[in-house]
Amino acid sequence: MKLSIKAIVAAVALGVAGTAWAQVSPEELEQLGTTLTPWGAEIAGNADGSIPAYTGGLSGAPAGYDSASRRLLDPFKDEKPLFSIDAKNMAQYADKLTDGAQELMKRWPDFRIDVYPTHRTIFQTEERADAALKNAANPECKTSEDGVGVRGCWGGTPFPIPKTGYQAMWNAMLRGDAYVERRFQNHLIDASGTRTLVNDSVGYVEYPYLDQAQKPYEGRGIYYWRYRNDTLAPTRDAGQRNLLLYPLEFDRLDSRVWSYTTGQRRTRLAPEFSYDTPSASLAGALFYDELSLFSGRMDRFDFELVGKKEIYIPYNTYRIDYTPVSEVTGPKFINPDVLRWELHRVWEVKATRKAGKRHVAAERTFYLDEDSWAILSAEGKDDTGKLFRVAFAHIQPNFQGSAIVGSGAGFYDLTKGQYLLTGYVDPKSGYVKIDGKNDDRLYRSESMAGSGVR
Template sequence: MNSNVTISLALLSLFASTAQANVSAEEAAKLGTTLTPWGSEKKGNADGTIPEYTGGMTQPPANYVKGSGRWVDPFAEEKPLFSINAKNMAQYGDKLTPGVQTLIKRWPDTYRVDIYPTHRTYPQMSAERAAATLKNATNPECKTVANGVGIAGCSNGVPFPIPSDGYQVMWNHALRERMPGGFEGRGTNLVVDAAGNLATPQVFSLYGTSPYWSGKNDYYYYSLTTTLSPARDAGGKLLIWYPLRYDEKDQRSWSYSTGQRRVRLAPEFSYDTPITQLGGVLFFDEANMFAGRMDRFDFKLVGKQEMYVPANAYKTVIAPINHVIGKQHVNPDDMRWELRRVWVVEASLKNGMRHAASKRRYYIEEDSWSIVASEGYDQGGKVFRVLLGHMGSNYVSGMGSVDFVSSLTGYDLARGGYTFVASQGDPKAYYLPVDKLPNNVFTPETMAGRGVR
């Protein structure tokens, strides 16, 4: 039987047994029919520049070497359809984020956006996970709690495939489907200062896993990062647990320093605390485009728009470091932009709360539920931070999306300088799915004793 038919039958069967729904019966019936089982529109747009969803990319390109962890660009031979720069930006202003427009205005002679054909590569969700997604949508116990700060009663699927508010969209991003069992990888963090000087690169290894997709409902993501170089920092580690019930549990962070030879709790690694390893360009709640507790901002769902955003960003991630890094910004030759439908969420700082940003806007791609772009506004309402996500589809496992150990570019427009997080441009870099990671990988007790690869 056709896999799409199998999924549709599973969805209909589950819906028929549901007595009470989080969304209306009419809305739920769209999942697996006019919408994909996880909530994106199947049809393309009116002029065909966004194609119909037909199942995505579930097999690696022919030149991918199995088990190597060295990803390749499936669209390496494609040429841009056209480019957007300072001269023609006004023509496309309705499809460019304010953050991207700010980058073009800041560097009118060098920054441009190359638009490529749109490929909806996100892999078709398995029947089991599609059924779990419908169960979440129709289960009144699957909900955000404490004004969106926490989430409860959801598991094994997209929690809110038909979202009704900004918090639900942000939780869809946090809980998006990635590597099925977990992953290990090695990458390089790059920081360019305001004068255009590249700091000593930070090479790191990382383990990560998303227990939410295994039905576990305490913490939704664990990550362990180990610094490999430079030598002065080698062996340092950072372990973070991200909880589902932020209203009941704090984010748990531990750091290990080889100089001190001890593991310590690091509760300050959150909100707008600058990440020192990234030159202070990013805050801890900007890791992974957004991560952390949603209690300082009101998250409003603006709606869905067609926007030019980074997409299928394989060539950005794998580009050689000496080619991708420019003095002021990433080399536009190494960026790929596509027209995508994105959910737009605006986060406004709550009265009485403190944060470096007064407002943020997030752009969440409809197929993957990944934040692909965002900008932050300072207290005067001026764009001071622009983040661009390096997302792709997981053609190795044929499930979910990949962000190559949270790869992104972050621009600090207030102080100058930018960071490229998790480049795979070094020949020793890799990113591999792991069926199952040992239970003690993500425990503070084993941080000091674990060797580096």
């Protein structure tokens, strides 16, 4: 891999040298593959060693892994916490805690985070790393003038050295595994502490953008994300289908969203399934643009790249999917015993609602993992500046040979006093299938009705 990186850097640096409007300078480009990974993370650890150097990630299966199980195995199941943080000692660690984490500690004295040794487990294939290098050096790989669309990029991180908040957010939206089939559950815990199964589903995810065999920006290649959700339970909702197609050139193309309901037995276009429209399939507890903590068009906010910082964040959270949901969900928050928090470097992006635009959030903050570009935490403030939404992703790096990760999340609605557990892979029924390729017919609207009738 090192030889490939050096060859690419040498070749593209020649092309960048005379190009005034390239995203990165020749000097910056030389950092990729030397002091930075090809996708832009700092290779070195931090000053006190609490964040180790990046050494390639988790590129092989842990001992005892059974490929037939279709479940990710926890390689750190025997590790113990280094220390814990709660309301009593949070001031000592305030510089490494998000506002959201501190708010949860203030509200609930028994809320805590258990901090474990940091492991930089994200693995990138050589193909994906090479694509990131080519994107960085390609002057045609850029966002639209307003940042809302992206073009000229393909196959890997588009902006390893981001210059704007829009570029960083595109890095987040264009990361993932090329093809994933996942059976998971979503549970709502209301203000009284009652847990309700909102949705038991099979989700089919693909990122055509990450498929090197796909011709860029043609056919299905006009979309960066195609997602289909088939509901299995509860009984009243079984058979419902949703299909979302999100384009790369969001500045000139719109998303395509279809919904099939068993009661009507028809498939309809659902353009309203966007922005801050509450998702009916998630009991209205999640906005459509909160999928993966953020997804969709970025035209209602100004996205500012604040900078990089070190924070404690849920990471390598394999344990949660090996624990019965009755032990995962507490009456006010997710059981601290099933979550693993680590110190990682993140990019902070602040989104401020544009004048004249409508959205329930006036301001949003996103924290993006430097190693995976996944959004690890998101926060929302209302028009009074009050924090009303806090979310943490449960990141589970994949060691099965493809690039990044599948994960669930915890979304806290501070106004209603409830929270939503998403993407939970139940120990008995859930699974994650990352190898192979999803059938293209899954992503055609005409296929939804026939498979959705119960």
